[in-house]
Amino acid sequence: MTPKVSRFLRDHAPATPCLVLDVDRVEENYRRLMAALPLARIYYAVKANPAAPVLERLVGLGSSFDAASWEEIEACLAAGSRPEGISFGNTVKKESAIRAAYAAGVRMFAFDSEAELRKLARSAPGARVYCRILVGNVGAEWPLSKKFGCELEMARELMILAGELGLDPFGLSFHVGSQQTRTDAYEAAIAKVAMLFTDLRDAGVKVRMVNLGGGYPVRYRSEVPEIDDFGAAIMGAMTEHFGNALPEIVIEPGRFMVGDAGVVSAEVVLVSRKAKDDPVRWVYLDIGRFGGLAETEGEAIKYAFRTPHDGEVDGPVTIAGPTCDSTDTLYEKANYRLPLSLDCGDRVELLATGAYVTTYASQAFNGFRPLAEHYV
Amino acid sequence: MTPKVSRFLRDHAPATPCLVLDVDRVEENYRRLMAALPLARIYYAVKANPAAPVLERLVGLGSSFDAASWEEIEACLAAGSRPEGISFGNTVKKESAIRAAYAAGVRMFAFDSEAELRKLARSAPGARVYCRILVGNVGAEWPLSKKFGCELEMARELMILAGELGLDPFGLSFHVGSQQTRTDAYEAAIAKVAMLFTDLRDAGVKVRMVNLGGGYPVRYRSEVPEIDDFGAAIMGAMTEHFGNALPEIVIEPGRFMVGDAGVVSAEVVLVSRKAKDDPVRWVYLDIGRFGGLAETEGEAIKYAFRTPHDGEVDGPVTIAGPTCDSTDTLYEKANYRLPLSLDCGDRVELLATGAYVTTYASQAFNGFRPLAEHYV
Structure with a gap:
């Protein structure tokens, strides 16, 4: 997360889910790529963002x-x-x-x-x-x-x-x-x-x-x-x-140019267990596969999470989106762990989500609007 | 496909991709369900459509x-x-x-x-x-x-x-x-x-x-x-x-109430082979998994197709959507066959697509707009 994104989240606490993207980082990535491949002509893959x-x-x-x-x-x-x-x-x-x-x-x-x-x-x-x-x-x-x-x-x-x-x-x-x-x-x-x-x-x-x-x-x-x-x-x-x-x-x-420039800010809607002694908690976010995180299909792209409780004791979790669809489950097998103190209403950040997120968002699945976008 | 949907498609040839849905059929389905389960109270699952x-x-x-x-x-x-x-x-x-x-x-x-x-x-x-x-x-x-x-x-x-x-x-x-x-x-x-x-x-x-x-x-x-x-x-x-x-x-x-009331009308964008002697043709439509057909993930829901060449000699096909994403492939393993004479520009209908299609459509993946909707 770039300092500008971090500051924007802190100062504005924008409604979730949303993408906050630092356009300066896009420029840095463009220059890094130019330096790494000076003989290549860059055609930015627009579909990434x-x-x-x-x-x-x-x-x-x-x-x-x-x-x-x-x-x-x-x-x-x-x-x-x-x-x-x-x-x-x-x-x-x-x-x-x-x-x-x-x-x-x-x-x-x-x-x-x-x-x-x-x-x-x-x-x-x-x-x-x-x-x-x-x-x-x-x-x-x-x-x-x-x-x-x-x-x-x-x-x-x-x-x-x-x-x-x-x-x-x-x-x-x-x-x-x-x-x-x-x-x-x-x-x-x-x-x-x-x-x-x-x-x-x-x-x-x-x-x-x-x-x-x-x-x-x-x-x-x-x-x-x-x-x-x-x-x-x-x-x-x-x-x-x-x-x-x-x-x-x-x-x-595409991904290289914008991916690490953006962060999705989301809210924990529910933390629950299917049975009292179940070691795995289900963490439901207000963004899921149909809210933009389509690349979690098959748990292919494994985003990193930040929570307000990082560093505290954690435990295994299944992470899912907010819709009434079981395929709207982000990570079940990829051994994610999140703090035990994570609770409803907590804000979490999904890092490096500047690419292949916004346009994938369904127009209205389960009535949810596509995530908001902030370019800083 | 109901006669009303059929007539609308014939008379208006609406721009593709689009959903055409016969609201009278929804009413018929409601009544059929009431007759089948007279003691039940029907809560329509709004997310279906x-x-x-x-x-x-x-x-x-x-x-x-x-x-x-x-x-x-x-x-x-x-x-x-x-x-x-x-x-x-x-x-x-x-x-x-x-x-x-x-x-x-x-x-x-x-x-x-x-x-x-x-x-x-x-x-x-x-x-x-x-x-x-x-x-x-x-x-x-x-x-x-x-x-x-x-x-x-x-x-x-x-x-x-x-x-x-x-x-x-x-x-x-x-x-x-x-x-x-x-x-x-x-x-x-x-x-x-x-x-x-x-x-x-x-x-x-x-x-x-x-x-x-x-x-x-x-x-x-x-x-x-x-x-x-x-x-x-x-x-x-x-x-x-x-x-x-x-x-x-x-x-x-949800599905039962609206599924068979609707038809997606689409256009064949390309028919091609990966090598000259490849027996399987790839048929690319202007709608795919990110245009609303999300339930084709894992080839779970297998829609029936109508083409202008039905009844002619057919052959095996892989059916895919229009975006630059390989996961935007509808059917590769489900043994679909389509007429050999199917060509770019042909209109095809996907039957019984009134449920779980419109809202899933991505807002703009690859720049494509969500499918249009016509209720008749």
């Missing part, structure tokens, strides 16, 4: 943007981004969205299938396109491997087809999965993409960009490697495979 | 309401419900919500813990309270067992305590899990609750209501027992265990 204060700060820093939808493109443009600084990175797009983006001046689009490529040829003629390939996601706490990307052989054919369709076969991309905790995941993926890159060059395709995606992790309950470690591993692999002929490098950080 | 046209129709029919939050209570009151017809059924409530409900005239509250009971004693003095007990959820496609309810021995102590605290220890409740496909789940739960009921009577507690919860299923991809089968099983078990001294019977149907 599309709030205007975040986008505006990043526009001011010269960031580019990776948008998942026409609505996200609109948000970037509204924040002052030039359309040339926006990549339409979802490989699954309605053709109406492609047309709208193209009309607005967006000229970079992702794809991973022939049908998508033909949409792009029709509705974004001449645009730069890049093909997403399937790579391993081992080490990612929020893996992405199965849904996006295609096999190498298919990517090769599609990149050749892109040129034939009048598009600019600009590059290749991959994604090693979100909250990726292993630097070698990038190394393996770079080796794979480099093979195809060379192959395409040999086939006369003027491919010239590699998009390394995002995945750079945030510290939640456990330590993760430093961003400099990822930078070193990535540049080592790029140099090994591309030598002096480095392509343009694009990265799409 | 809190839209004003649904609530207003049910108010007109004399329904009572099971609310999960103060916001849902407000929605019932706005729809014309008397406060005495509302039960605050969430066992996890902020004390401020209890106060608001009590001030508005609500006098029936659920609990399953001592802490909650003490909140009720403070903020809803003299109110009718009922204790939720833990029961098995075998047979439920959307189980609820773990998070709510307490063990019998604890329930017994808490019901006695309720009287001592000046509350009215009105009844006992259980929930056999949502989309419960086995009638014997109710029979087993009724046997369990009856034991405690008798025990409490013997202890001088004037308990006089049994709340059987909801769970009554809707036909999705597979057949389910008829509501009359549930009615017969429930009344058989009630008579077996309570004889002529039947308590007041409360039921809390």
